[in-house]
Amino acid sequence: MSTVGAALGAVAGMLAAGGVEGAQREASMILAHVLGVPRDRVGLMRDDPVAPDALAEAEALAARRAAGEPMSHIRGWREFWGRRFIVTADVLDPRPETEILVSAALEEPFADVLDLGSGSGCILLSLLAEREGARGVGLEISAPAIAVAERNAEALGLKGRAGFVQSDWYARLRGRFDLIVSNPPYIAQDEMAGLARELAHEPQGALTDGGDGLSAYRAIAAGLGDHLAPGGRVLVEIGPTQGPAVAALFEAAGLRDVAVRPDLDGRDRVVTGRR
Template sequence: MNLTVQDGLTALTAKLAAGGIDGAGREARLILSHILDTTPDRMSLIARDPLASDLLDRALGLATRRAGGTPMSHILGHRDFWGRRFEVTADVLDPRPETETLIAAALAVPFASVLDLGTGSGCILLTLLAERLPARGLGADLSDAALAVARRNAAALGVADRARLIRSDWFAEISGSFDLIVSNPPYIAAEEMPALAPELSFEPRMALTDERDGLTAYRAITAGAGAHLTPGGRLMVEIGWQQGAAVAELFQQAGLSGVQILPDLDGRDRVVSGQHPG
């Protein structure tokens, strides 16, 4: 039997739908375009082209993993974020659209130096450096494996000469002051973990939860921020949508001024911002 690309899409869609994947047709195009080294929007143009059986087998293998809950970013090995492609592995948190709220807020203020605490893939730090020439930045993380991913992303995006990446437990190994400090820390409370979407079980647990009330990281960050912000510098953190008031209070207790809670595109609290009174 001579298989076509359309036959492959049909088979992949059926497997993904049987696995309960929403948008099975869209994800089938993502998987097959990945195998064929093309783009999803070309699938309709090449639908009648022949498809080798071994390529279909490879695609079906990926679809089986996806139906089993593996995130699409882990299958493809990347995630697009703020218009750029970032390598993603099981060692880092998958960049998410809501984090772009933090990027937008940061780019709305002046800065020449930035510190990213818990940098993971580097998507926040490296995006800010790519958007703001000639700013320089420091990214810190406890995971050596995550730092390795961030270094590869920095090189791929051409900002490695302006990004330093080090192992640090929040501010423990940090010296100097920065115009901007950003972070998307682990903010899910331990009691909330069992109810999370199955896909999140494939991500590093230490990037998701503090194993306590979800506020541990914010206490550490706000306590140390004042000593590492330039006069007038800003601290901005991503939060869980129900944490706005609690995190804003920590900002105020730390002496930060102009504290704001910013919503994401869905209208949910997503970023808390404050300024060193300097």
């Protein structure tokens, strides 16, 4: 019977051969998932035996990862803002840079949140989890994505404060909100071919607008007059070259205090504005 240490070596070898960076680290993530233990325990179990079916499962998962499938799809979850979110191929994989938007949104109080293109619900649910009295709505055009977001709301105990509606941007929305947030599809169609192979496993409609990457921001800006309360804020994630264009759209929509915020790498990441 194989040991955990031998299984780690075999899985890491498969990942490295598939071009996965950090193969050893990701091998320990796969073994932890298969064995049902925390990842930091795997290194302490190197001499423990591994059942043949567990080894076979680990190697099958490694083959999927080596073929480019994201680790979040393999494990079925991703950590975001200190919480675990269910992730499937129907939603965009929550990423650390999106936490910049969450952090900025939490700088001021809010009671009613609108999340446009909510996907997994990670932005809306993270905000509601940090503000006990707040309520929110997530608009999402994809019914399968809404099903994932609703599972996340239930898992986090937020089902009573978060609602998800199938809608093409504001089409099915009434009312105003004091905070509007969005991580819309912002990759231009001509940039798609150069992206990491993992992104091929994510919903393409959540990545690109099929055009210049700015159509979502035009739609968002057009609806702010009807749906952003006086004094309310809007925050959107952007691509690193889109700051000036999105800021101009917000200014043309009559917002004030428009600003572009960088991420931890110094790249433009979030545009904010106030009505």
